[in-house]
Amino acid sequence: MEVVLINSCLVQPAEPTWNGPMPLTEFDQTGYLAHVRTMYFYRPSGNWLKQRGNIYKTVGTSLSKILVHFYPLAGRLRWLDRARLVLECNGKGVQLIEAEADADLDILGDFAPSPHFHHLTPPINYKAPIEEIPLVFVQLTYFKCGGIALTYSISDAVVDGQSALHFLTELANLARGDSLGNSPFLDRKLLRAGEPPSAQPCFEHEQFDSPPLLIGQSSCENESKKKTADAMLKLTRIQIEMLKNEANRTRPFSDSDRIFTRYEAIAAHIWRCACRARGHLYEQRTGLAVCVDIRNRVQPPLPRKYFGNAIVDVIATGCSGDLVTRPLGYAASRIREAINSVSNEFVHSNLNYLKNLEDFSGLQDIHPMNMNQGPFYGNPNLGVISWMTLPVYGLDFGWGKEIFMIPGTHACDGDSLILPGHDGDGSVFVVLCLQADRMEDFKKFFYQDIQTNKKSAP
Incomplete structure (x- = not known):
């Protein structure tokens, strides 16, 4: 074209x-x-x-x-x-x-x-x-x-x-x-834009640390050079409910919090499938980056139409072998733990940490084609962003609503986004970028594991 x-x-x-x-x-x-x-x-x-x-x-x-x-x-x-x-x-x-x-x-x-x-x-x-x-x-x-x-x-x-x-x-x-x-x-x-650091409680901020590397490698340079491929995979409302049910049925006994959300169940499923498709060793450390909206997590809450970046990244970590061999509820609990860490105190500690840094250049991705080399992308890690609750559809300029909407593609291994289905039927689309030679295995596990969970349900 x-x-x-x-x-x-x-x-x-x-x-x-x-x-x-x-x-x-x-x-x-x-x-x-x-x-x-x-x-x-x-x-x-x-x-x-x-x-x-x-x-x-x-x-x-x-x-x-x-x-x-x-x-x-x-x-x-x-x-x-x-x-x-x-x-x-x-x-x-x-x-x-x-x-x-x-x-x-x-x-x-x-x-x-x-x-x-x-x-x-x-x-x-x-x-x-x-x-x-x-x-x-x-x-x-x-x-x-x-x-x-x-x-x-x-x-x-x-x-x-x-x-x-x-x-x-x-x-x-x-x-x-x-x-x-x-x-x-x-x-x-x-x-606190433009203001100096203030006295706030301190937290660990591992999202700014060096990410896990593949066992035996000293940098992510080789992985970042590999060819990537994009895919858009649909999950029906029934498949999503199957994942949620499986995650909650197999939740750790120590996790007595509210039931897992759609996001937590789907992101856990993506994480496990990526570990399998990438062929990780059992002891391989892996991280999943989660973007958390802080508008209602700070005190006082931000105005509903606050205009800017009001999200923080937190990292769920685990051992690939544990994620793959243990039930879906285990992976979901790791994600839940990371999300629950985002409190008012955590947010302000995050701001203080950044304000005290001498230089930001190591935490910035200026060009979209450099995202593989950013602070948290590429094998063995990934990120799962949710747009499931955002008003992404219905953009009518006077000539009718859109027939479809899709985010632009990225050449970023491990970058994924969950979109709501266009028809309002409760389905979602997972838009994913992965190393090209891993994509077919990921697709196979993505749907195969849902069917396996269905058979194992009581």
């Missing part, structure tokens, strides 16, 4: 906005700092297709209007000393791209991860000075059949998934002619 650029422009706020430096929290400045991509696919009605130029105009006008309220996204990042960043609110704008594909939307089939997606995402030059790179890129691509793709690339240094979806939801509201639903809460000082 060939995609040809038709138009490109910077869209600035429709009205003057506040200008000046906005301090970022330590959570904003560490981890993945490149752009996170999401792709929405539509089949507009005939009325819209007859006036294709109106689609581009609608997107551009609504972007200009929404940036008045979400003005930090129209700014630029700027480096400070010690690999710190500040957000310059300067109204320079976001990049809007219009393109045309020489194929029908059907070329994407069932929308499973595909090399074609690369052509639908805006190219971003990460070799340019960071002060010149827009925080938001939007690409509108027309297909020959009349279908369209809207791809959003939003800087992960500025927002997390919940904040990004708040922005996209309000963008669609304005495009349809509705009023703004909820204003973003822009003050990041609630997470």
